[in-house]
Amino acid sequence: MGIGWRSARIMTYCVGILVKEGLVMIGDTRTNAGLDNVATFRKLHVFERPGERMVAVASAGNLAVTQAILSLIQEGFKPDPDGPIETIWTQPSMFRTAQFLGQAVREVYRVDGPSLEQNGSSFEVSLLLGGQTAGGRLRLFMIYRAGNFIEATEDTPYLQIGEHKYGKPILDRAITFNTCMEDALKIGLISMDSTMRSNLGVGMPIDFITVRRDAIKHDILYRIEAGEPYYHDLRERWSAALRKAHQNIPRPPYQG
């Protein structure tokens, strides 16, 4: 609220949607938004061995922190000092993967957090984790910067990280656990559009992945580039629909 809220540069929006048929995860790619300093980094990361594990991680926050976490979970570290080195590939379940990501967040905080804070930066990170391992269920988690996490449920089938507010109203109203995969993707892309329209720091291209329940491999993994015809059409149609949506509501009857 006030100038503090408005000047905060939140430059990521990622959303995960878990429906009966499967999982959709969408992320923008913009970092360092500014007039002459726009860079594009991947925020959606896929760890897949078809039939064994299909794990996707989306990240928001300080880029150095999120990159350190992603390196750590692939190179491996010892979550338990007396135990073996573990990686994201050695986790036996999605729940254990969520715990492991939380441990990686804490490990990066242990190394970098105090120094960041001494320099006036904050340790900002949040992650979405979605996927399925052989023998387990398709699940979707959000990991906080404290390393704790929550899970999407049938009642609340989506989770968001980053600049999440602009794109929340459409999700609240249009997504249920029974929404089909194609509609979940479409509504997720509309949510992304609402965010990009209201916050110039969130920008194209958009990466997304879809995963069908029990397939244990990705269905679609795609990058939507700026100017791509379907997405351009979606933006135009959604704008027109939103402009028109209020026209069928009667005018207020109030008088002085």
Added chain:
Amino acid sequence: MGIGWRSARIMTYCVGILVKEGLVMIGDTRTNAGLDNVATFRKLHVFERPGERMVAVASAGNLAVTQAILSLIQEGFKPDPDGPIETIWTQPSMFRTAQFLGQAVREVYRVDGPSLEQNGSSFEVSLLLGGQTAGGRLRLFMIYRAGNFIEATEDTPYLQIGEHKYGKPILDRAITFNTCMEDALKIGLISMDSTMRSNLGVGMPIDFITVRRDAIKHDILYRIEAGEPYYHDLRERWSAALRKAHQNIPRPPYQG
């Protein structure tokens, strides 16, 4: 982003819309949202002498701070230590009123700010100021916690304070300077509904005022209570329109 953003309790949403025909200002009334501790305070304050001045102030932020500012501008203080005591009633123009509100924000910060910050609270306040004085134009300003301010323009005919993000997409798309007063009010109420639906801390009743350009008196000043039939119908129709709006957009054509 992450847990810090989500756990922040922002419990106000106010919007001001300045169109060719006039001004609409809308505010919720909820403070201290919680399961067993919900209180209602007015956030929209009107200072009106028809024909001389019609000034409305909406406030967001720490309740003690906003109440102190509102007391100060009515009881009066010396913005210039060598000058006379001034009140909101002695300001000769809307621009001077905006400056005076900024000075009141700085005065309250001078008295209470350091102590608040020492106790781990923050000095949070932002204000909307709208209205017209005799001989001047109808204007709309937003005053920040530093006491500086911006003004609505024909290109950006609305300003928001508090929990502003959920309700911004509809304003971005549906409000122009040529929108009529009735539609501006309706769209403002939809924006309020989007916010209340996504943030339980922003709640009914809703206060609003409408002011026609050059009338120098209010047109409608009204409190919409919970359960009021028109607003209930607006919420239902808007939810239905939003749920349906995406259905005319083709499904994504993307494949693996």
